[in-house]
Amino acid sequence: MTGKTHIMAGITATTAIVAITDAYQPEWFIAAGAVGGLLPDICHSGSKIGRRFPAISxxxxxxxxHRTFTHSLLFLVLVAFVLSKFVSNPSITMGILVGMVTHFILDAFTKQGIKLLYPAKVTIRFPFAATTGGKAEGIVLLALTVVTLYYANNILALF
Known part of the structure; x- marks a missing residue:
């Protein structure tokens, strides 16, 4: 999946959570969801985050x-641990983690799949796959945008 789809998935999930619960600060939680949606692709130098941090990538x-350690539950747990030690705002921590999970889900819909159980060499992928940047991804991006607008409208109605 492309960066814009990963960003939107993080935004969609965090916006929906904000609309359903009042557990997080919306501005921090949703922004962190967008960042978390990109974070696993730090392993790919051509990704949005990889181009921003080329040496780390x-x-x-x-x-x-690509799509091994940074697309795994091990990485998710490591990021959760590091964030718990250095970030005092739970909205940021949870937003990043939610965004990462959306990234894992989307990339499991690609032909390459992900190594969710890394270091085990098992590839996790859904039985039907989308091509990165293809028509199916465009439909997913559109659907994510519509869902985000729906939940954002519900959030605004609360004010």
Whole structure:
């Protein structure tokens, strides 16, 4: 999936959570969801986040490759641990983690799949796959946008 779809998925999930609960600060939670939606692609130098942090991306890719460690439950737990030690705002921490989970789900819909159980070499993918940047991804992006607008409207109605 492309960066814009990953960003929108993070925004969609966090916006829906804000609309359903009042557990998080919306502005921090939703922004963090967008960041979390990009974070697993730090392993890919051509990704939005990889281009922003090329040295880190190169090192991570050299050590692990693409869609392995940074697309795993191990990475999710490691990020959760680091954030719990250095970020005092739970809206930011949880937003990043929610965004990461949406990233994992979307990339499991690609032909390459993800190594969710890394270091195990098991590839996780859904039985039907989308091509990155293809028509199916465009439909997913449109659907995510519509869902975001729906929940954002519900949030605004509360004010």
């Amino acid at each position: 190169k090192v991570v890719n050299t050590i692990f490759g």
